[in-house]
Amino acid sequence: MTFFRKKRLFILLISLMILVGLIGFTIRERSELTAVEDFIRDTTGWAQEIITVPVTFTTSVVSNVQEIKNVYRENQILKSRLSEYRKLQYQNQELSRETIELESLLDKTESLSDYTPIQASVIARSKEQWFEQITINRGTQNGVEPNMAVITGEGMIGKVQTASPFTSTVLLLNGFDRSNRISVEVNIEGEDTFPSGFILGYDEESESLLLEMNQRDTNAEEGNFVFSSGLGGIFPKGLEIGEIKEIRSDRYNLTDIAYVEPSADFEVLNHVIVVDRTMPQPQTEEEEENE
Amino acid sequence: MKRLYIPLFCFLILVLESVLSFYLVDFNFIPEKWILVSHWLLLFLIQVSIFYDLERTYYSLFYAIIFGLFVDLLHTDLIGVYLFVYTAVTYLTHGIRKLLHTNFFVALLLSVLGVAFAEVLIYFLYDTIQIHQVIWEDYWQLRLLPTLGWNLLFFLLIYLLFKKKLTQWSNDRFDRKD
Numbered sequence: 001m002t003f004f005r006k007k008r009l010f011i012l013l014i015s016l017m018i019l020v021g022l023i024g025f026t027i028r029e030r031s032e033l034t035a036v037e038d039f040i041r042d043t044t045g046w047a048q049e050i051i052t053v054p055v056t057f058t059t060s061v062v063s064n065v066q067e068i069k070n071v072y073r074e075n076q077i078l079k080s081r082l083s084e085y086r087k088l089q090y091q092n093q094e095l096s097r098e099t100i101e102l103e104s105l106l107d108k109t110e111s112l113s114d115y116t117p118i119q120a121s122v123i124a125r126s127k128e129q130w131f132e133q134i135t136i137n138r139g140t141q142n143g144v145e146p147n148m149a150v151i152t153g154e155g156m157i158g159k160v161q162t163a164s165p166f167t168s169t170v171l172l173l174n175g176f177d178r179s180n181r182i183s184v185e186v187n188i189e190g191e192d193t194f195p196s197g198f199i200l201g202y203d204e205e206s207e208s209l210l211l212e213m214n215q216r217d218t219n220a221e222e223g224n225f226v227f228s229s230g231l232g233g234i235f236p237k238g239l240e241i242g243e244i245k246e247i248r249s250d251r252y253n254l255t256d257i258a259y260v261e262p263s264a265d266f267e268v269l270n271h272v273i274v275v276d277r278t279m280p281q282p283q284t285e286e287e288e289e290n291e
Numbered sequence: 292m293k294r295l296y297i298p299l300f301c302f303l304i305l306v307l308e309s310v311l312s313f314y315l316v317d318f319n320f321i322p323e324k325w326i327l328v329s330h331w332l333l334l335f336l337i338q339v340s341i342f343y344d345l346e347r348t349y350y351s352l353f354y355a356i357i358f359g360l361f362v363d364l365l366h367t368d369l370i371g372v373y374l375f376v377y378t379a380v381t382y383l384t385h386g387i388r389k390l391l392h393t394n395f396f397v398a399l400l401l402s403v404l405g406v407a408f409a410e411v412l413i414y415f416l417y418d419t420i421q422i423h424q425v426i427w428e429d430y431w432q433l434r435l436l437p438t439l440g441w442n443l444l445f446f447l448l449i450y451l452l453f454k455k456k457l458t459q460w461s462n463d464r465f466d467r468k469d
Contacts, residue, residue, distance in 0.1 A: 022371040027420060040364050047306040055310065124309035125316060126366040128373075128413075129326045130423045134313070135365075161368070267316045 030162075032146075038164040042139070045167035048123045049137055056121075056270060112230035112237040114278035118143055122269045123167070132158075132175030136272060139166040147234050149275040155240035155263030156182075156228065160274060168274075172266050173209060173241075174202040183232030184211060184241060186220040186258075195220050196229055199241065203259065208245055211258040218256065220244060226260050236277045293460060297339060297350070300453075301358045304331050309365060326434040327441045330406050332358055333377055334446050335453070337405050340385045341393055342457035345465055355381035369420065376412045380405045395450070402446045403439065410435055 033041070103111070120138040138144050140163045148160045150170045158172040159180065171180070178200055185194040195218035200210045211226060224244045230237030242260040250257045308329045315327055336358070340351035359377035363370045384401050391397045414430055417423055425434075 019371045019375050022374075023369055023420065026368060026370045037364055040361060044302075044306055044309075044361070044365055047302070048310050051306060051310045052313070055314070059314070122313065124365075125313035127308050127312040127329050127362075128366045129312075129316075129328065130417060130425075131367050133366075133368075135309070 033162050033164060041135075041164045041169075042166045045123060045135060045137065045164075048135065049121075052121075052123045060270075110279050112279055115236040116143075116276040116278065118274040118276060120144075120168075120272050120274055122272060132172040132266070133161060133169050134158075134172065134269060135167055135169050136274070137167060138274060139164050139168050141165050143276055144168050144274050145276075148277070149228070149235040149239055151239055151273050151275055152264050152269065152271070154265065155242065156235075157262075157264045157266060157269065157272065159234070170272070173199075173262055173264075174207075174266055176209075177201045181232065182235060182241070183229045184226050185229040186211075186213075186218070186244065187225045187227055188219055191219065196231075197258070198232075199226075199260070206245075206259055208259040208261050209242060211244070211260045212250070213256040213258060216249070216254070216256055220247065220256075220258065222246060225263075226258075230277075230279075234277070236275060236279070239275065293463060296456075296460060297343070298354060298357075301332060301335065301354055302361075304335055305358060305361055305365070308332060321437070324433050325437040328410070328434070328438045329445065330409060330438070330442050331445050331449070332362065333380060333406060333409055334402055334442060334449055336377065336381045337384050337402050338398060338449055338453060338457060340381055341388050341398055341401065342454060343461045344385060345461070346389055348465070349385065351381050351385060352378065369422075372413060372416050372420075376409045376416070379412070380409045383408070398450060398454075399446065403443065406439060406442045407435070410438055 118138055120136040120142075122134050123137050124135040126133045136144075136150075144160055144163045146160050146163050149156055150158050150160060156173065158170045158175070161169045161171040176182075176199065182199040183196065184199055185196050187194055195213055195215060197211050197213040200212050202208075203210055213220065222244050226241045226244060228235045228237060228239040228241060240263050242262040244258045245261045246259040248257050248259075249255070308331050312327075312329060315329075321327065336351050336355050339354065344351050355378045356374065359374035360370065362373040362377070367373070384405055387401060388397070391401075414425075414427075414435075
């Protein structure tokens with residue numbers, strides 16, 4: 001009997017050690033997964049997709065039927081806006097042609113705002129909601145790499161955390177912390193230079209992103225929109241992030257902190273676009289150390 | 292072939308859980324601040340240990356280890372927390388069921404206690420690793436109680452769907468051996 005008790009205690013201790021080891025191994029920031037993890041994620045990814053497709057179809061049919069009621073009213077409003085858009089479109093074409101001409105004059109073809117879009121569908125979401133992550137049905141085989149930005153039509157929603165061959169997980173913006181900052185600019189109409197700053201993380205209480213400005217007393221004010229600046233080295237320039245709700249000075253009165261309400265809705269996500277930046281990423285210090 | 296039924300259903304439940312949590316987030320009927328976490332896999336494992344396992348067999352524990360690992364891999368960045376929690380709860384259930392008769396109320400009691408225990412354990416483990424900064428009071432109001440209620444619904448569903456099947460599989464499997 002004592003032998004069995006000892007054996008049980010032994011097993012318990014060993015499994016606790018393995019457990020702590022596993023947690024310790026996986027708690028550090030890592031973008032590379034082991035082959036086993038890749039395999040399990042991809043297999044369940046396929047199964048999830050099989051289930052998600054019909055479910056999404058049914059829900060979209062239901063919401064379509066609900067939307068039909070509003071179609072007439074919406075159509076009237078849209079028609080009135082159409083002429084406005086035509087003018088904008090013309091302007092846009094002119095400007096982009098001009099940009100291309102000027103760029104060819106300068107022999108500068110790549111810009112920070114260029115990117116290749118990769119279309120993807122959301123197939124699952126983490127049931128542990130303390131980890132704000134979703135799974136999408138595109139992986140390294142489709143060109144998805146860790147750290148790429150992920151956007152919807154409304155704005156940026158997060159970045160690719162890990163990529164398996166056929167699926168990837170995306171960390172949503174409201175799960176960001178200090179270790180994954182975004183370099184941003186505040187767009188103010190009629191100014192030549194835009195104030196810049198960093199998104200530091202997400203504030204649960206006000207449900208907004210915390211933007212630390214690089215200077216004090218900038219012209220930024222409530223209602224201004226925040227875009228990625230492309231200077232962080234990972235994301236392209238010009239992805240919409242959100243709208244400033246409030247500006248306060250920080251605890252030590254050294255900088256201003258702006259509360260940014262994200263443009264994209266993190267709760268209703270079906271189709272997303274993974275953004276593959278054309279400009280090569282500069283090597284980070286960490287990578288250089290590893291080499 | 293019959294041996295594969297339980298792992299197959301485990302896998303199916305695992306997949307359903309993650310697909311459903313995707314729709315659960317923008318579900319209009321529940322208050323926005325609530326966090327509902329589906330522990331269907333755990334509920335299924337608890338019922339496997341009550342209705343399928345004999346006193347000397349530990350199939351539920353075996354599946355708890357494997358599928359706990361899967362949950363960790365799919366839903367979190369950390370491997371180990373769900374693995375430990377699911378295995379611990381299934382092991383405890385397996386231990387307690389020796390003392391009690393197997394009927395509806397015992398299954399209900401063990402499921403509710405199991406989910407509550409698992410939830411609290413997850414809270415403290417993630418608290419130690421500093422995954423979240425949720426205070427206890429918010430936690431039990433916004434996550435623990437809604438989660439318990441939500442899983443209670445699924446307990447009834449699993450009980451109705453699988454209770455007979457599990458006992459039947461258990462009889463088929465172990466009678467032949469003895």
